[in-house]
Amino acid sequence: MELFGFQERAASSIAERFAEYAINPLMVDRTTTVPFIQTLVSITGSGKTLILADAVSQIRDRLPIQPIVLWVSKGKIVVSQAYSNLSAGKYADNLPGFTVKPLLQVAPSDLEDSTRPVLLVATVGKFAVEDEEGGDRKVFEAQLDLATDSLWELLKRRRAASGARRPLIVVYDEGHNLSDLQTRRLLELSPDGLIAASATMTLPSRLENTITRLRTDRGWQDSQFTTAVASKDVVSAGLVKERIAIGGYVTPMETAVDAMLSDMAEARAAAALLPAPYKPKAIYVCSTNTVDGVPIAEDTKRPFNERQARPILIWRHLVENAKIDPSKIVIYSQLKFTKDAPAPKGMRVLSGGDKDYTDFIEGDFEHIIFNLGLQEGWDDPTCGFAYIDKEMASPRQITQVIGRVLRQPGAEHYTNPVLNTAHFYIRTDERGVFDEILDDIRRQLVSEHPAVSLLIKSDSTGRVMEKVHPEPPRTVPTIGIHSAKAKDPIANLINKMMDFSAGGPNTVGQGSRMLVLQEIGAGAESSFEWIEVEHSNRVTVRSIFRRELQRLYAGALRRAGGPVNLVDIELPKFDAMIELTSPAADHVRSVARSVVEAYIAHSRIFQNDFDAPYSVGPVAIDLRDATDFSKSLHAKYSGLNPLELRFCRALDRTQRVWARNPRNSGFYIPLLDLASSSTYWPDFLVWVDKTVIAIDTKGDHLLAEASVGKLFDIDTLGEPAKVVLRLISEGEAEALPSGQINKVGKLGFTVWSWKNGRLHGIHASDERAAIKLALDLS
Known part of the structure; x- marks a missing residue:
């Protein structure tokens, strides 16, 4: 997947900081390094996983030996999606050459084979236990048919067949969940780097000693621990919505839901007219088995039409009053039923297990009723509407839900503002509660989403957002880039680019040396020494060329083409393997710059009368x-x-x-x-x-x-x-x-x-x- 400019800059910043530190790392003892620490702070929807994947790839390019990457998170949903996207999904191309596996499926040979980088995906529950006898013990048990040592011990040693210890990079997605216990376990592995990403990042106290060493012995400032992505760049790229619209309702649930459905119908009509149409979806956040004044055990015994559990009341209103097809609705929570009073035929209730999540994704439901169980991990940009019930209407819980509705479908803002807005309908018992929620959201927007504006429902109209249509309608001719005259100059530059397929001294890097822990001898006579290795891993000419184009020319122009589209990127010379610091790499970067300059010099901004006007x-x-x-x-x-x-x-x-x-x-x-x-x-x-x-x-x-x-x-x-x-x-x-x-x-x-x-x-x-x-x- 192509990166936007801000994503590439963030990934490069992390990789360059790591490479600079790895040349001369601090030491805990003779064989243990003080890990490189970096936090990626970026709003929900900014593509944190893509940034992390690209950073890992760039780190790999700078290392002298192929690394092992341990990619972890707390939630099973987050980890499941990460594995799917990194192994064969939309981010697989951003990790060229990597073997991607679940942690418990790794074999000793994967760790010993230093010719390929390996990325292991796991939940922290696999290892974050106080006692190795507790939790999921497989990681601490020996795979007797494969090795005499446990997987955890193999990861600690991570010895290649040559005796060198392979670098270990730990990546923690949704890093605000990082705890002291998890940190202690991860530090047992002596990682070379720990990179954590979140929209709201705080580091556990267990890392204080590491941070203090970096501050004291390396002189790091606060800014050097963090790579921050500006929210305005994310909004400008079209990845998240431009505004959040919030309405507070001291009313029955039905009134608030009806207001949302009305606005949602307008959004659906607008989305249906797009070149790539989609159907906006809605979530309904409520407690599952709480009933006012009635024990839940008594409520479950009632006939279905008399039950008061909030998911049931919402479902009934959607089906019976709003006439929504039940197959488009799902209750994703452990809603209780009895044998004598079962759920009606057609009601989909998923309790939230791994298999249920798969069924949920494949069901493509348009109305999702849940109780924050989908807070982390679920990623559907078409979800633009949220009803939040009074029992869930605490400021903290509201702000947690915002990220689930903030992503923008199609990574593009549209002319109709209803499609560029995250809509919230909050039902409370008291007006003062809604005011508290608004104050908390305002504080969050200022600190975390400063480029996202906030609209409050007008009491006079009862609508979340006022929309003013143009009168009379007007158009403007589309403006584009005409680059046909740049094709031949760019082809000439590519023809003159050297072919490094045969290798040679120009493909070898020079300069920076990194330390690698090497096992000397065997058995009882073995010892460990740090040796200097000058060369880095080889990468394709294509990778260096594309990255340089991306760095020089803003990614948002992809919609209008760009210089890469005028290059025959599949030529065999782009398959050649070279080192990042080699003269060959410098030559490739120089050609890439010349290509961009030729594109700019020979292209014209033009009035495009062939496409539909704006x-x-x-x-x-x-x-x-x-x-x-x-x-x-x-x-x-x-x-x-x-x-x-x-x-x-x-x-x-x-x-x-x-x-x-x-x-x-x-x-x-x-x-x-x-x-x-x-x-x-x-x-x-x-x-x-x-x-x-x-x-x-x-x-x-x-x-x-x-x-x-x-x-x-x-x-x-x-x-x-x-x-x-x-x-x-x-x-x-x-x-x-x-x-x-x-x-x-x-x-x-x-x-x-x-x-x-x-x-x-x-x-x-x-x-x-x-x-x-x-x-x-x-």
């Missing part, structure tokens, strides 16, 4: 701070900062039809530049006769880009220009003949356009004058 969609509005406008496509906008509000009012005075353009889901222009992000969303769209003027009031960051000329000079391929760009920067500035921007003063604004092949700026005293200049097409 249609301005509805916008989400928070009525508490909404402002009305008379000439905008949408009657009102909310969330405007002071500068945006000034420009909105100036646009409204022009009597031209205009619209605020939402970032991530609105009209965008692809960029051709090494340094910038790959996609650009202007702030406003203005229709002037047959032309659409895209105006950006934060244009300073674009003015210094080398490709700013291409951004302005949109190629129409012979058709009349329909999209014109204007940048507005604060203060007075001028473009020098050298292309640099010179700031002259702080007052007013400068309006930038492209004339006669050069950047042209005109000063305006205020926002009204700036808008007037921006709309001038003469």
Whole structure:
């Protein structure tokens, strides 16, 4: 799976930090290293598993001997999904050459064979026990038909056939579950690295000694223990939703569920119109066997239609009143029934075991009733709606459920905001309880999801989110990248790239040496010594080439192609094996950079009149701070900062039809530049006769880009220009003949356009004058 730029940067940061430490690690004793510690902190839905897999692959590339990776987590669901995705699923290609197995299926030969890296997947329950006689003892027992020592002892020694001890990297997915006991057991293995990932990461006290050594003896600062992913990058990539909408209901359950079903029907209608349609799903979070004022034993004896257990009440309302097909509903919890009062035919109840989880996934249910049993591990981006019952409505439990609804289907934001929103409907007994929940969620959003906005239900309408449709409907021509003229220059570069299939000294790395613990002698005479090994594991030219393209050119542009699509990546020369630090690798990286530069130099941003135009969609509005406008496509906008509000009012005075353009889901222009992000969303769209003027009031960051000329000079391929760009920067500035921007003063604004092949700026005293200049097409 291709990584987004932020994912690649995070994975590379972890791998590079590990490699730097592994050259000269701290020691506990003569044969035990102080492990490298790293936490990956990234919001739910950001692709933590993919980042970890790529980091492991990059670490493997830098090591002198093939490593063993122990990939663990607390939950069986998390581990099951990890094994499926890493062994043969969507992330398998990100671990080239790895043998992936469940921990208890590993054979001694897998640990002794240092020609292949091995990744072992397990729940911490396999080994995290106080007494080796307790828990799942298989890991502590000898496999008598295979070895005289236990699997745990073999992992401790991890001796290759050559006598070298193989590096061990421990990866803990959902690392907020890491406990002192688990840490103690893992440290028994003398791992070379411990990498833990979570949206809310805290390390157990058992690691304090290790952290203190790294602080004291290596001078590590707090930032060196953590690789953090900015939530705005995750939102911009389309992996998570843009906003969370929450409604509080001091009402019967039916009222809140009906409100959710109404909004869900609207979302389903919008999703059905997409190029890749899907059906939004809903979860219902409630206690399982709790009944107000009645012992559960008594409730289970009642006839089904008289029972008060909340999953039953919700199921009955969905089936009997909302007329939802029972085959689309599942109760995923240990709901109790008796022989005399069984569940009705057609009700699906899954108790939560391993087999039940498989049935649950294969059932493709659209309405899931559960009691937090799916909190970790379940990953379905089509789930966009959540009803949360009063018994579960504690702030902590609400925030735990948020991640289950935050993922974005298709990794793309859509023009209809209802599809870019995580919807929550919380039923409580008191208004004050809902206010406490909101305060807790606000704190979490600020600390963990700062790029995700929060909308609160309007009491006047009873709806979670107000949506304003454009009146009248308007479109803008699609802007794309025309790269046909880059194909031949790129082919010439690839033809000149050297072929290292025959090996030779240029494929061998130079420089950094790493220590490897080596067993010397045999039997009672054996001893252990640290030896220096200079060479790293070999990787394919293709791997180095693709990674360099990915590093140089922002991944979001994949939707518009990209240089890799103009390269015959299956040529035999890309199969050659070389070391990362070799001259051959430097040559491959140089060719990759030249390919990107050729792609940028010979490609054009163009007005694509062949594809369907972008249609301005509805916008989400928070009525508490909404402002009305008379000439905008949408009657009102909310969330405007002071500068945006000034420009909105100036646009409204022009009597031209205009619209605020939402970032991530609105009209965008692809960029051709090494340094910038790959996609650009202007702030406003203005229709002037047959032309659409895209105006950006934060244009300073674009003015210094080398490709700013291409951004302005949109190629129409012979058709009349329909999209014109204007940048507005604060203060007075001028473009020098050298292309640099010179700031002259702080007052007013400068309006930038492209004339006669050069950047042209005109000063305006205020926002009204700036808008007037921006709309001038003469």
